[in-house]
Amino acid sequence: MHDHAAVGLPLGFTLLRLLLLGSVTAVAAWALVRPFVPAAPGLPARRAVTGAAALGGIAVLLAARASWMPGPAAVALIALLVLPSVPRGRHPVLGRCVAAGAVLVTAAAGAWFAGPPSSVAYVALMAAFTGLAWLALCPPAADVRLAGAALGLVLLTGLGHVTIAGRLDAPAAGDPLLTRVALRGGPVDVLVVPHMPGWNLVHTGEADLRVGNAPTALVPARRLPAASGRWALVWLPRGRGDLWLDRAGERTTVVVDTGDGAWTGPDVRGPEGPDYASAVLAARLTGARGDVPWPELTDADAAALRAEVAAMGGPFAIASAPTGRAAQAERVVRDEAARLGVEILPAADETLVLAGEVGDGRPAPWLAPPDLSTPDGRRYARALADAFPGERPTASGLAAWTGTFANPQAAEPAPARRVVG
Known part of the structure; x- marks a missing residue:
């Protein structure tokens, strides 16, 4: 990528x-x-x-x-x-x-x-x-x-x-950017993914902010379903520049350097962008560059979905979205339901959620809260709370923290993104 x-x-x-x-x-x-x-x-x-x-x-x-x-x-x-x-x-x-x-x-x-x-x-x-x-x-x-x-x-x-103020420092060109800036009301944590030319996800805490690539192009950072904090989409040009942040009329800038390369991964504007950003954030907290695979359905995810279908036993509905992982998951669920003779009905009482907010449905493995009772889980939760207060731990984040991304079930993993010196 x-x-x-x-x-x-x-x-x-x-x-x-x-x-x-x-x-x-x-x-x-x-x-x-x-x-x-x-x-x-x-x-x-x-x-x-x-x-x-x-x-x-x-x-x-x-x-x-x-x-x-x-x-x-x-x-x-x-x-x-x-x-x-x-x-x-x-x-x-x-x-x-x-x-x-x-x-x-x-x-x-x-x-x-x-x-x-x-x-x-x-x-x-x-x-x-x-x-x-x-x-x-x-x-x-x-x-x-x-x-x-x-x-x-x-x-x-x-x-x-x-x-x-960090104005004489330049972030590594093209690497996901994690930084903290001072604004009225306290510090603000900022994550920019993928930090490359084109559309970028800008993730902040719960502060009510506007962000943009110029003082005349500020957009509000908004809450998104099934994601903590606030999010905005900002177009960043090639090379070194400024990301503008505004809170209650007070403004500051963050130095960005998107480099000359092009992002060749999936569109970060899609529904899985925040989950990918969560994994990037966890990888950055380990000291890594933040190069993580795009969310894909793994063998473990597929096995867990088959177990969910078997546990339901009766008719159920599917809540999905037009994303690669959700589409792969839906194929697995439908095949398993057909094998077991379980009906999939839109009006069923139970729902298996493969994308978006869980609500009263049963979450797919990557939507369920991660297990933070393990030593790795506790360390991940502590590091996340210190570096990005208010951020919710995710299964993708824990996998990135531990480096345990499994092999995808229905596709080859996205290649690790490297910078060749």
């Missing part, structure tokens, strides 16, 4: 992150030390600082994926970062004016063109890099030193913010 070649952080993004960290360290250290050094910095030092600030500012622009910033504003920002390296000698008036103007214009542009919630920290980093690139042209007057020190602190603060 996976057919791409990307593991962990993309190399380009890793280099970009290293460039940003190095630039912040060098420029902020120079800005913070300058007030305590009486001698004026020489031309080589000034050029080194302006160059590092220019590289850092451009790295921030790329790391931010600042599609929320109009093209002319991005071009102007790049120009303001590069130009300080051009002038020769000292230009104190030009340096001070441009430094102040660049900071104000950059900050105003970022505030005016409402970007994602993380844009404030990115704008602060861009403004600080721009200001320090120009301040390096000025002689070390007291006001210049203090302004530089203040911008150095802004650099460190902005870097700390985007680092703590």
Whole structure:
């Protein structure tokens, strides 16, 4: 189901992150030390600082994926970062004016063109890099030193913010994504399956949320039959981007990276999507990547269904759905009923449920609550409660937790999805 070649952080993004960290360290250290050094910095030092600030500012622009910033504003920002390296000698008036103007214009542009919630920290980093690139042209007057020190602190603060918020991390491309974000009212757990280009299931807890791939494309996360928590379908484009979450007007984003491959498994929009997501979640809790087979009818399931038909003895109805596993199960049930001479009547008092909510019917094995009395069952329940509070344990989840997926009864198992490095 996976057919791409990307593991962990993309190399380009890793280099970009290293460039940003190095630039912040060098420029902020120079800005913070300058007030305590009486001698004026020489031309080589000034050029080194302006160059590092220019590289850092451009790295921030790329790391931010600042599609929320109009093209002319991005071009102007790049120009303001590069130009300080051009002038020769000292230009104190030009340096001070441009430094102040660049900071104000950059900050105003970022505030005016409402970007994602993380844009404030990115704008602060861009403004600080721009200001320090120009301040390096000025002689070390007291006001210049203090302004530089203040911008150095802004650099460190902005870097700390985007680092703590996970903005400098990228999820493994194309792997199911499990994360936790902070929103009004408390943390929110988020599962994105399959986390590949196209339609994705976004699963959260019971919080009343809206999710989407853009602030103008938010849809409510809703409850689904026979599944805990809330669910939404979101179309994600290829590559790295943002998943938006909104609760009561407060918004945040989650970094996603769907990679370049295509999901070749069954449509996650179908009725078995949540059950598959439950197995993916359990697999992720074991430390695995989350590559699990799509739900299929197993030999054990088929044997349990035959035993249910024999136990009923009299007429019964079938509640099914147009899914692969339910169709396989229905064939097994009808064949066994025919062999035993048991009638299947739509109006019968008893119902064998093969898909959806169980209600008063008898559940198929994969719809029944799993046995949590075993050591594995207890560990699975505890891990699930810690990682995704409120999530209901499932038979598929327990099978993924223990790695005991049996061979399908009516079809070959879906191949394990691998990423080839």
